[in-house]
Amino acid sequence: MYSKERTVFLQNITNELVKKESTGSIFQNDIVQLREVLHFHEYRYYILNDPLLSDYEYDQLYKALEKLEKSNPELISPDSPTQRVAKGLTKDFPTVQHLVPMLSLDNSYNAEDLIDFDRKARELSGLDMIEYCVEPKFDGGSISLIYENNILVRGATRGDGAEGDNVTNNIKQIRTIPLSAKFSDFGIQQAEIRGEVLINKSNFVRYNEQLVEQGLSPLANPRNAAAGTLRIKDAAEVAKRNLEAFVYHVSYFTLEEGKQIPAGLTSHDASLKLLWELGFRSPEKEKKVFTGIERVIEYCNEFEQIRDTLPYEIDGMVIKVNSFALQEKLGMTSHHPRWAIAYKFKARQATTKLLDVEFQVGRTGAVTPVAKLEPVAVGGVTVSSISVHNEEYIREKDLRIGDTVLIERAGDVIPQIVKSLPDARKGDEKVLVFPKTCPVCQNQLFKEEEEAVWRCINIECPAQVVERIIHFVSKDAMDIRGFGEANVCKFYDMGFLKDIPGIYTLDFSKINSLEGFGQKSIDNLQLAINNSKKQPLNRLIYALGIRFVGETTAKTLAQAVNHLLDFKNFSVEQLQSLEDVGPKVGGSIHHFSAMKKIFTCLKCLNV
Ligand code: IVH
Secondary structure (H helix, E strand, O other): OOOHHHHHHHHHHHHHHHHHHHOOOOOHHHHHHHHHHHHHHHHHHHHOOOOOOOHHHHHHHHHHHHHHHHHOHHHOOOOOHHHHOOOOEOOOOOEEEOOOOOOOOEEEOOHHHHHHHHHHHHHHHOOOOOEEEEEEEEOOEEEEEEEEOOEEEEEEEOOOOOEEEEOHHHHOOOOOOOOEOOHHHHOEEEEEEEEEEEOOHHHHHHHHHHHHHOOOOOOOOHHHHHHHHOOOOEHHHHHHOOOEEEEEEEEEEEEOOOOOOOOOOOEHHHHHHHHHHOOOOOOOOOOEEEEOHHHHHHHHHHHHHHHHHOOOOEEEEEEEEOEHHHHHHHOEOOOOEOOEEEEEOOOOEEEEEEEEEEEEEOOOOEEEEEEEEEEEEEOOEEEEEEEOOOHHHHHHOOOEEOOEEEEEOOOOOOOEEEEEOHHHOOOOOEEOOOOOEOOOOOOEEEOOOOOOOOEEOOOOOHHHHHHHHHHHHOOOOOOOOOOHHHHHHHHHHOOOOOOOHHHHHOOHHHHHOOOOOOHHHHHHHHHHHHHHOOOOHHHHHHHOOOOOOOHHHHHHHHHHOOOHHHHHHOOHHHHHOOOOOOHHHHHHHHHHOOOHHHHHHHHHOOO
């Protein structure tokens, strides 16, 4: 989209603007260039994944633009990067009609299906060989975008195919969707574009972790997360989820007066190229064109092999007759075009029996129900147990012991139960009763009003103690190599290790007598334990596993004290005055510092 010369030119302007910004000399007449430069860097970052500017510099330029637009609101343009910012809540999403019905795709599952598809297309067209364009089938929420006079004016969900929901404000939060694109360079006045909204795997995992941390139910797969996010009423929340989008089809366009269809726009692959040049993320790099179905089949198989290496989910490939003239000749049914077909990869869903639910106690005392399943292969692994998170989740999904459940393993994401299948019930399934006492130490469980998680608040509960030690020695915490979960459990069960400070007073002569422990492994363990005393304070704070204190908060806290023991003298208010420490974190640290014993012991042991 940007030529080499243009890239150099914009980079030079960027440097000038960065310099001007740092000396406070950006003025109103810089507004157009500022906007252009910010568009350019968004494109480098979001579409090409190849930024040319640091986040800090981008933010400074963005703030400068915001400031200028605030004092000169008449100069705000609808495609300004500032116009993505979410304002207020949407009451409801009005229903809108698509310019062209959003048809679905016919499905195929094996080479024979594809050979059949090709045979029919050849018969209908009277051709011996057909050229196909093959691209990934993105697994998210389907959208349509309308651009008028280069500006994004509407974004809608697929809905029933004829009508969808107007979710323009949410769509504007997606950085891979340009707010404006130079359709006019190709003589196009209005265009309707189809694409798919996705959430990438790592953002999905992070998002689910946050939900569980807040005691909410995680989502079953990235597809539900992406499609669900599009319908959230708070656009600021949508922005936080970092949705992405691919566009893959120009379903409709009108030309400016006197203009002709852009030269060369006679095939699907040419339209993907055009979209790419306009600054959209189309599968320009992933698509391939082949003549004849054999190579198409090979490419589908090759892509299935690399499926897990992609940062986002795909559930197959889409094979499209490349020539527009031929597409028109083949036409469509009321459900799908006859010129395209989806090739579905092997399913990552399976049904199995829910045999039992066990309750595990974590290091913060949270009691997590874990479903024990009849082992089943899904997405290349055998699954026999799955976390079912909390009481509310079990109730929402109406999970009963003996139920047949549908499970899904989306890529390398932890498997989840999608739903139970009530129609398969025989009548002897048992409703689950959540325990009222800790399954390990038998103390009463508690649940805070706004939380979904039941907790054991006995800090001495053996399950919590063991989990805390496991966390303490883990790689991101004190990184005591050679310890590991199995050894922590073994030493604890044998009575050699009772708590975190006990790591530093381990009696190695006792360990020596255990099977599988040679002198070398003991020496290594001893060395790793001694070395861990040199870990910086932030790691030690993180290693203690204080609720809500992740690695970032641990760094903030480490800057405020010289040693852990200093926290004893901090009130909740003082803790809250630290950056990133709110009432929840403050309260949690304060509560934890009640465990002075650990702090004191660690100090005595020079940790
Ligand atoms: S083409 C008339 N291309 O899959 C054109 N669809 O299961 C029809 N999808 O409703 C769509 N990736 O939401 C097309 N590369 C791709 C796609 C794709 C994902 C979705 C689309 C469609 C669904 C059918």
